[in-house]
Amino acid sequence: MSERDYQVVVIGGGPGGYVAAVRCAELGLKTACVEKRKTMGGTCLNVGCIPSKALLYGSEVYTLVKEQNTSAQPDFIKLMENKEGAVHTLVTSVSTLLKKHHIDQIEGMAAFEDPNTLSITLPDGSKKTITSDNFIIATGSEPVALPFAPFDEETIVSSTGALALKKIPESLVVIGGGIIGVEIASVYSRLGSKVTVVEMLDHICPGVEPYAARTLLQILKKQGLEFFLGAKVTGTKKANGKQDVTFEYEGKPQTVAGDVVLVCVGRKPYTQGLQLDRAGVELDTKGRIIVDGALKTKQSHIFAIGDVIDGPGLAHRASEEGIAVAESIVGQRKVVNMLTIPSVIYTYPEVASVGMTDQDAKAKGLEVISGQVSMRGNPRARCTGELEGFVKVVGDKKTGRLIGLHIVSAHASELIAIGAIAIAAKLTVDQVAETPFAHPTYSEAVKEAALLALGKAIHA
Amino acid sequence: MKAEVKVPRMGESISEAVVGTILKASGSTVKADEEIIELETDKVNQVVYAPAAGVLTLTVKEGDKVPVDSLLGYVDSDGGAAAPAPQAKPAKEEAKQPTSEDILEKDERQETKPSPKAEVAEPKKEKPSTPKTEGASIRFSETDFLNELQKGPQEETKAAPKTAKIEKPQQAESKPSSDRETRRRMPTIRKAIAKRLVEAQHEAAMLTTFNEVDMSAIIDLRTQYQEAFQKKYGVKLGFMSFFVEATVSALKAFPLFNSYLDDEDIVQRQYYDLGIAVSTDKGLLVPVLRDCDKLTMSDIEKKLEEYAKKAREGKIALEELQGGGFTITNGGVFGSLLSTPIINPPQCGILGMHKIQKRAVVLDDQIVIRPMMYLALSYDHRIVDGKEAVSFLVHIKNMLESPPRILLEV
Numbered sequence: 001m002s003e004r005d006y007q008v009v010v011i012g013g014g015p016g017g018y019v020a021a022v023r024c025a026e027l028g029l030k031t032a033c034v035e036k037r038k039t040m041g042g043t044c045l046n047v048g049c050i051p052s053k054a055l056l057y058g059s060e061v062y063t064l065v066k067e068q069n070t071s072a073q074p075d076f077i078k079l080m081e082n083k084e085g086a087v088h089t090l091v092t093s094v095s096t097l098l099k100k101h102h103i104d105q106i107e108g109m110a111a112f113e114d115p116n117t118l119s120i121t122l123p124d125g126s127k128k129t130i131t132s133d134n135f136i137i138a139t140g141s142e143p144v145a146l147p148f149a150p151f152d153e154e155t156i157v158s159s160t161g162a163l164a165l166k167k168i169p170e171s172l173v174v175i176g177g178g179i180i181g182v183e184i185a186s187v188y189s190r191l192g193s194k195v196t197v198v199e200m201l202d203h204i205c206p207g208v209e210p211y212a213a214r215t216l217l218q219i220l221k222k223q224g225l226e227f228f229l230g231a232k233v234t235g236t237k238k239a240n241g242k243q244d245v246t247f248e249y250e251g252k253p254q255t256v257a258g259d260v261v262l263v264c265v266g267r268k269p270y271t272q273g274l275q276l277d278r279a280g281v282e283l284d285t286k287g288r289i290i291v292d293g294a295l296k297t298k299q300s301h302i303f304a305i306g307d308v309i310d311g312p313g314l315a316h317r318a319s320e321e322g323i324a325v326a327e328s329i330v331g332q333r334k335v336v337n338m339l340t341i342p343s344v345i346y347t348y349p350e351v352a353s354v355g356m357t358d359q360d361a362k363a364k365g366l367e368v369i370s371g372q373v374s375m376r377g378n379p380r381a382r383c384t385g386e387l388e389g390f391v392k393v394v395g396d397k398k399t400g401r402l403i404g405l406h407i408v409s410a411h412a413s414e415l416i417a418i419g420a421i422a423i424a425a426k427l428t429v430d431q432v433a434e435t436p437f438a439h440p441t442y443s444e445a446v447k448e449a450a451l452l453a454l455g456k457a458i459h460a
Numbered sequence: 461m462k463a464e465v466k467v468p469r470m471g472e473s474i475s476e477a478v479v480g481t482i483l484k485a486s487g488s489t490v491k492a493d494e495e496i497i498e499l500e501t502d503k504v505n506q507v508v509y510a511p512a513a514g515v516l517t518l519t520v521k522e523g524d525k526v527p528v529d530s531l532l533g534y535v536d537s538d539g540g541a542a543a544p545a546p547q548a549k550p551a552k553e554e555a556k557q558p559t560s561e562d563i564l565e566k567d568e569r570q571e572t573k574p575s576p577k578a579e580v581a582e583p584k585k586e587k588p589s590t591p592k593t594e595g596a597s598i599r600f601s602e603t604d605f606l607n608e609l610q611k612g613p614q615e616e617t618k619a620a621p622k623t624a625k626i627e628k629p630q631q632a633e634s635k636p637s638s639d640r641e642t643r644r645r646m647p648t649i650r651k652a653i654a655k656r657l658v659e660a661q662h663e664a665a666m667l668t669t670f671n672e673v674d675m676s677a678i679i680d681l682r683t684q685y686q687e688a689f690q691k692k693y694g695v696k697l698g699f700m701s702f703f704v705e706a707t708v709s710a711l712k713a714f715p716l717f718n719s720y721l722d723d724e725d726i727v728q729r730q731y732y733d734l735g736i737a738v739s740t741d742k743g744l745l746v747p748v749l750r751d752c753d754k755l756t757m758s759d760i761e762k763k764l765e766e767y768a769k770k771a772r773e774g775k776i777a778l779e780e781l782q783g784g785g786f787t788i789t790n791g792g793v794f795g796s797l798l799s800t801p802i803i804n805p806p807q808c809g810i811l812g813m814h815k816i817q818k819r820a821v822v823l824d825d826q827i828v829i830r831p832m833m834y835l836a837l838s839y840d841h842r843i844v845d846g847k848e849a850v851s852f853l854v855h856i857k858n859m860l861e862s863p864p865r866i867l868l869e870v
Contacts, residue, residue: 293597324598337600356602364606396609403609 004131006032008329009118010138011110011274014042016306016318017138018094023326024136025101032104032130034120039091040098040105043140043307044315047160050090052183054083055163056346059190063348074191076168083163106130112279115299134301134329137281137289138322139274141267141307146175149236149263155243156236159184162262169193173245173258175233176265177204179345182216184262185225186347195225196256198247200265202230205345207312209357209392209406211372216351216408219388223348228254236261269308284310295325303329317341339403340424342416349375349389352416355404355423358394367397369429371452373445375409377459380440386410393419393449395429402429402450411442418446429453461537463511465496465518467526476527477501478648479520484510486518490535497532498774500648505774512537523645649743660805665841668800669849673857675816675831678702681863693758695765699813700736701757703788705866706859707811708732708752711786714852716844718785720806726843735784735804736764738771739794745771746804748784788813798834808843811856812836 010021013035021033039046058079065072098105106128108120113129120128143158145151153161162184170193174185177199189195197204204220204227205213221227231249238244242257269288276283281297281304282290289304291297297304303325306318320341324334342354361368372392375381389412394404405419422432433450437443451457467477477499484496490510497508497518510516514537520526646654660666682697689697711718711732719728732753735746747767749760770776787804792815801812812835819832837853844852859865 293599295598321598328596328598333596334598335600336598337605339600339602339605356605364602366606366609399609401609403605 004116004133006030006104006130006132008032008134008136008326009034009130009132010136010322011118012042012138012140012306012308013037013040013094013098013105014138014140014306014318015044015315016140016322017042017136018098019319020136020138020305020322020326021103022097022101023323024329025103027326027330027332029134029326029329031101032106032132033098034106034108034110034118036107036109038107038123040094041087041091042138043142045090045094046087047163049315051083051087051163052159052180052187053346054086055079055187056183056348058082059187060348063190074168076191079191080164109273111273111275112281113275115279115302135279135303136322136325137271137274137297137302137304137308138306138318139270139308140318141313142270143264144266144268146233146236146263146265148234149175149261151263155238155259156261156263159262159264162260162264165260169259171242171256171258172196172260172262173198173243173256174262174264175245176263177201177227177229178264178266179205179208179343180264181262182220182225183346184264186220186223189223189225196228196258197225198228198231198233198245198256200230200232204229205351208343208345208351209353209404210359211390211392212351212353212406212408215389216345216347216349219349219408220347228256267307267313271308294328295321311338312341312343314341314343337424340420342420344413344416346413349386349408349410350412352407352412353405354416354419355402356394357404357406358392361394361396361403366403369395369397369453371449371454371457373449373452373457373459375442375445377448378440378442378445380442380444381410383440384410386442391415391445391449393429393432393446393453395450395453400428400430402427402432405446407446409442409445415443415446418443461512461514462534463514463537464534465508465511465516465532467499467528467530467532468506468508469528476525477506479522479524479526479532480505480647482518482522483507484516486516486533488516490514490516499526505647505649507774508532510535647743653743656805657802660802663805664803666803666838667841668836668838669846669853670798670837671835671850671853671857673833673835673860674821675699675833675860677861677863679816679831689758693762695758695761697757698761698764700764700788700790701760702860702863702866703811703813703856704734704736704749704752704755704760705757706856707734707786707788709859709866709869710852710855712753713855714844714848716848717809717839717852719808719843720785721808721840721843722806729785731785733783733785735787735807736767737787737789738768740771740774745776745781746784746787747771747776747780748782786810790814792816792833798836800836801838803838803840807840809837809839809849809852811853812838 007029008024008031010017010033013033017033018040021031024031037046044050062074095105106120108122111119113119117129117131122128149156151158151161159180168188168191172188172193172195174181174195174197177197181197182204185195185197203213204217217227228247228249231247233245233247236243236245242259243261244255244257245261246253246255271283271287271289279302280299281302284290289297289309291304291309295303295305305321305325307313311317320336324336327334339355342352345351358368358370370392372390375389376387381387389408391409392406393402395401396403402422405416407415409415429450433447433454437447448457448459480498480500482497484490484494490496490513492510492513494510495507496510496516499506499508512535514535516533516535518533520532526532678699686697715728719726731751734749734752736749737744737746749763784807786807787810789801789810790813791799792813796814797817798814799812801810803810814834816831816833818829820827821830821832835853835857837849839849
């Protein structure tokens with residue numbers, strides 16, 4: 001046995017860190033988890049995925065009610081209470097989970113003293129020093145601010161502030177049309193705000209299957225959101241009790257005013273105060289911790305996972321990496337196939353993708369088969385009226401394997417699991433097409449798209 | 461007139477075979493029904509016969525994978541010229557690129573094998589052969605994914621280099637230089653045997669108990685009734701039928717030996733199907749005697765003779781090899797005095813017979829000469845305990861030493 005305090009110390013209690021800690025404990029390692037927040041769960045549970053989904057759901061229900069009863073008014077306070085309820089329950093249960101596994105939870109800011117020692121500044125300002133054989137850095141990321149528009153979290157807000165506004169703003173300007181931007185824009189647009197999205201690129205949601213992104217853009221415009229694409233924001237200033245955002249659009253300067261301005265132009269790795277130099281851990285030029293294929297830093301006993309390293313900033317990616325690293329510490333082996341990590345935009349309809357797009361695959365020299373079916377042809381969608389969107393299946397012609405699934409549809413976030421399973425299990429498009437799907441369901445569209453890719457669609 | 465030579469259907473679960481030995485070279489003249497090619501599968505070997513007399517053209521070579529019903533070549537009964545080359549290509553391609561249906565069927569076959577663990581582990585195996593250490597890569601990037609796709613279906617990649625390999629030693633053999641070793645491909649049937657035996661060693665908690673049996677009563681009985689038996693039934697009265705009867709009786713007394721593990725369930729067979737190991741020049745085969753509890757000794761002897769003949773001719777059907785509940789193996793025919801047989805999973809036990817040898821034994825405080833045989837019972841300790849195993853073997857011993865017990869079922 002080691003003479004150090006722990007076998008593993010996980011820095012960060014988000015979906016990467018707490019999951020890694022639990023798996024370490026399950027494998028019999030003496031584990032601690034250091035978290036700077038009062039609550040476990042990280043960005044995801046406290047100020048990210050979970051609260052935004054609560055608001056997205058509540059605002060969607062309101063939209064449905066409003067369609068039936070035009071005089072309906074949103075109860076924003078209740079909506080926020082619901083959100084906080086969900087967050088509170090989840091973060092508490094994470095803490096309980098860690099307790100159950102006898103993981104020491106230490107609240108405070110961690111800093112390396114040397115490669116095996118961590119000095120933790122506790123909430124009361126005192127310091128606690130712990131030593132460990134292994135470390136897993138899972139400190140995540142934080143929103144990037146624009147130099148001319150620092151966050152005050154009241155009028156100029158990050159996603160964190162946007163999910164905790166005191167009231168529904170009359171007007172909201174969203175700088176950055178990425179996934180976070182369109183989700184929060186959707187929430188306030190549904191609740192009655194006038195929402196303007198200003199995006200530097202000529203399309204929204206970079207990284208998403210291009211046709212899916214275009215489809216979503218059209219749908220969001222129909223829902224009343226205003227978009228300025230290819231627009232470069234040049235500054236913001238206070239005027240008439242509002243915040244003016246100026247940008248160049250089609251060669252001309254333009255201004256929109258918002259009660260609130262949401263800046264969501266990206267997230268950057270969070271390594272502040274860690275004193276990584278003392279541990280011998282190096283960063284790349286973008287501030288990400290450098291790791292090898294085994295997710296080891298320059299120190300072979302210090303690992304890093306999730307948003308703090310290279311890769312898509314997704315909670316479930318971090319969790320998978322956390323499990324894999326925990327298992328590798330005890331000599332077990334698990335591979336995280338980046339192609340099986342689904343990505344979801346929780347707008348209405350939802351957009352979900354996993355694996356490769358048609359374009360990617362072709363660019364990489366693969367011969368591609370693909371099938372795309374519209375949700376308009378889906379009997380279940382016909383019953384519910386949720387007709388917007390499509391399902392696209394991408395396959396590799398040589399092996400017949402399914403290599404990508406791209407969906408714009410109600411419930412796309414649930415449907416995408418089919419694609420993740422197919423890619424992880426190396427299923428062929430044939431095998432998916434031959435699987436019986438319940439009728440009538442949205443998921444039948446996946447089967448139909450697979451059949452279409454094989455040239456044997458029944459309904460298309 | 462050209463008659464096509466095709467891969468015959470060899471049983472429901474067999475979708476493809478490997479061209480084993482080419483018995484008649486392309487271009488040679490063959491008679492109708494002459495043996496042309498021997499195909500190997502993981503269950504049986506199958507000879508393909510000439511459909512007509514004429515000049516044979518083959519479109520496959522040894523080591524090729526060939527799906528059922530695909531073309532192997534044809535026989536030109538007009539005694540025509542040699543093969544037009546292009547014919548060869550499509551057949552080869554067909555052989556090398558199994559359709560996704562083939563892949564599926566292969567997977568299904570694997571599924572029926574009793575090793576769910578192995579399957580779960582499979583995806584991991586596939587990564588590059590980095591040793592299983594802490595440093596092994598966790599991240600499977602898009603580049604890794606693309607490389608995997610480039611490699612194509614797994615079976616194919618494994619098969620391709622292999623076919624390439626066999627050609628080499630053949631060339632090497634042709635020049636008898638300083639080669640001090642030769643190399644040949646493991647026949648499919650050998651591979652299947654190897655896989656099952658290793659599986660058995662890994663899966664089961666196997667151990668062996670021994671006993672010995674005085675064979676004099678059975679030998680006397682055989683001597684006394686051999687002639688009458690042969691006259692009536694047309695087969696010799698061997699030792700095996702006694703062992704089958706004794707084993708069925710023991711299985712009835714200790715039913716756990718006729719059960720198998722399915723995950724966490726113990727499945728009890730209510731029938732008595734015994735596998736009888738038969739050695740052939742291709743390797744070990746274990747044809748199954750069905751419903752042994754309902755067979756008379758003459759039935760058993762007849763069936764055994766039929767199996768032995770079929771096995772030696774390589775004509776045993778797949779169905780005849782499947783589903784045994786317990787196995788008897790006789791190493792004695794080769795002179796083995798004592799051995800520890802390996803159980804045939806998912807079976808729970810195997811009885812090993814050995815050579816009958818006259819030995820000095822003590823009976824009623826007298827040293828006497830008796831024809832003795834050692835018996836070995838290997839069993840899966842996960843299902844049965846030592847007490848039952850020993851009692852099972854003693855039960856068999858008692859039956860054999862006093863054959864009237866077989867008649868009276870006591």
